[in-house]
Amino acid sequence: MNIREEYQLEMKKVKPSKALNDKILEQAVLEQERPEKKKKRNPVFSLGALAAAVVLVVMIGSNFNNIKSFASSFWGKLTLTTGNKHMELDIEPIQIDKDEFISQEGTELVLGSDSNYWNTYSSLEECEKKTGMKLWDSDQLSCSEVGVVLDKYDRGIIYYDCKYKGDTYKLSGMFATKPGVHPGYGIENEYYKTYAYGNGKKAYFIITNNEHNKADQVVYFTANNVLYQLGVDASETGTKRAEELIDIIAADE
Amino acid sequence: MYTSEEIEKMIKQYGDMVYRFAYVQVKNSHMADDIYQNVWLRLLKSKEKIDTEQHLKAWLLRTTSSCCKDVWKSFWYQKVCLQPEDDYFEEKSNRDSLMEDGYVTECVRRLPEKYRGIVHLYYYEGYRQKEIAELLGIKENTVASRLARGREKLKKIIESDRVENYEY
Numbered sequence: 001m002n003i004r005e006e007y008q009l010e011m012k013k014v015k016p017s018k019a020l021n022d023k024i025l026e027q028a029v030l031e032q033e034r035p036e037k038k039k040k041r042n043p044v045f046s047l048g049a050l051a052a053a054v055v056l057v058v059m060i061g062s063n064f065n066n067i068k069s070f071a072s073s074f075w076g077k078l079t080l081t082t083g084n085k086h087m088e089l090d091i092e093p094i095q096i097d098k099d100e101f102i103s104q105e106g107t108e109l110v111l112g113s114d115s116n117y118w119n120t121y122s123s124l125e126e127c128e129k130k131t132g133m134k135l136w137d138s139d140q141l142s143c144s145e146v147g148v149v150l151d152k153y154d155r156g157i158i159y160y161d162c163k164y165k166g167d168t169y170k171l172s173g174m175f176a177t178k179p180g181v182h183p184g185y186g187i188e189n190e191y192y193k194t195y196a197y198g199n200g201k202k203a204y205f206i207i208t209n210n211e212h213n214k215a216d217q218v219v220y221f222t223a224n225n226v227l228y229q230l231g232v233d234a235s236e237t238g239t240k241r242a243e244e245l246i247d248i249i250a251a252d253e
Numbered sequence: 254m255y256t257s258e259e260i261e262k263m264i265k266q267y268g269d270m271v272y273r274f275a276y277v278q279v280k281n282s283h284m285a286d287d288i289y290q291n292v293w294l295r296l297l298k299s300k301e302k303i304d305t306e307q308h309l310k311a312w313l314l315r316t317t318s319s320c321c322k323d324v325w326k327s328f329w330y331q332k333v334c335l336q337p338e339d340d341y342f343e344e345k346s347n348r349d350s351l352m353e354d355g356y357v358t359e360c361v362r363r364l365p366e367k368y369r370g371i372v373h374l375y376y377y378e379g380y381r382q383k384e385i386a387e388l389l390g391i392k393e394n395t396v397a398s399r400l401a402r403g404r405e406k407l408k409k410i411i412e413s414d415r416v417e418n419y420e421y
Contacts, residue, residue, distance in 0.1 A: 020290065
C-alpha cells in the first residue's frame with residue numbers, strides 16, 4: 001500500500017458542507033451591497049468617540065469579553081471578572097526574551113492583526129528551557145505538546161493538554177511578559193464556587209455551555225504567574241479532578 | 254474588494270483545498286468550519302485583489318495555517334472549547350462520522366500540531382519542501398526537519414497499530 005495514494009483517496013471525502021459555503025456567499029453578497037464609507041472623520045471627534053464608548057461600555061458593565069479584558073488592563077489592575085465580581089490576581093510578569101524566542105528554530109509569525117509569534121515544544125521541560133518560564137513538575141500528570149504565543153502587546157499565551165487518570169484536559173494560560181502589562185480577563189457568567197489552594201489563593205468555577213450545547217465548567221486559577229483556564233465536566237467528578245489538577249499544577253504556590 | 258461572484262468561483266476552485274488543510278490540523282469539523290469561514294472572510298475583507306492564481310493559492314494556504322494556529326484564541330476570546338483531544342477518536346460529531354475519516358487521515362491528525370500541516374501538504378497536495386517553505390513563509394530547513402520527523406512519527410503511529418506493508 002502506498003501511503004500517499006491512500007491518504008489522497010481518504011481526503012477526497014473531506015469537504016465543506018453546502019450550508020457553510022452558502023453562509024460565506026451570503027456574507028459576500030452583504031459585503032458587496034454595503035455602501036463604502038468614504039467620509040473622512042475628524043480625528044479629534046474619533047478619539048473622543050472612542051474614549052466615550054470605552055467609558056460607556058465599562059459603566060454599563062458590558063458582557064463582551066474583549067472589552068472587559070481591555071477594561072481590566074485599562075485600570076491597571078490584574079483582575080479576573082466573572083459576572084459582576086472582580087478579583088485581583090496575584091501574578092507578576094514572566095520576562096521572556098522575545099527576540100530570542102523569535103529567533104528560535106520553529107518560531108513562526110502568525111499572520112493577523114496581533115502579530116503573534118508561535119512555537120511549540122515537545123514537553124514542559126523543553127518549554128522551560130527554551131523560554132525561561134517556570135512551570136510545574138509532577139509524575140502524576142503527563143503533558144504532550146506545549147504551544148506558546150507571544151503578541152505585540154507583550155502578552156503571552158501558553159496552552160497544552162494534560163493526561164490525568166486516563167482523561168485528557170485542556171489548559172490555556174495567559175500571562176504578561178513585561179512589567180506594566182496586565183492580562184486581565186472577563187467572562188459574563190458568575191462563578192458558583194471557589195476552591196482554596198496554595199497560600200491563600202482561590203480558583204473560580206464557572207458553569208458554561210460547550211459547542212455541543214451541553215453544560216461544562218471552566219475553572220480559572222493562577223500558578224507560576226500564569227492565569228489558567230481549565231475545562232472539565234460539570235459533574236462532581238469533574239470538579240474533583242479540577243481541584244486535584246490545580247493542586248498539582250500550583251504545588252509551588 | 255472581491256465581488257460575491259469572484260468569491261463563489263474561488264470557493265469552487267479552492268474551497269476543498271482550504272477545508273482539507275484546516276480539517277487535518279484541528280480536532281473536529283466544528284473547528285474546521287470556523288477556520289474555513291474565517292479564511293474566506295479575511296479574503297472578502299481584503300482591500301486589494303491577489304494578482305495571480307499561484308499567489309492566491311499560497312495566500313489561502315498560509316492564511317489557513319495562521320487561522321489554525323490562532324485556535325488558542327478560542328480559549329480566551331470565543332466560546333470555550335472543552336472537547337478533550339482524545340475524544341476526537343471516541344466521540345465524533347455527526348459531520349465527522351459522515352466524513353468517515355480513513356485510517357491514514359486519522360493517523361495524520363494524531364501527529365503533533367506542528368507536523369500535521371506540512372505532512373498534509375507533502376502527501377496530499379504533493380508539494381516539495383521548497384514549495385512548502387515558500388507557501389507557509391518558513392525556512393526550508395525547518396520544513397525539511399519537520400517533514401522528516403513528521404513522517405517518522407507517522408510511521409511509528411502506524412507501526413504501533415501493527416499495520417504493516419505501507420510504503421512511505
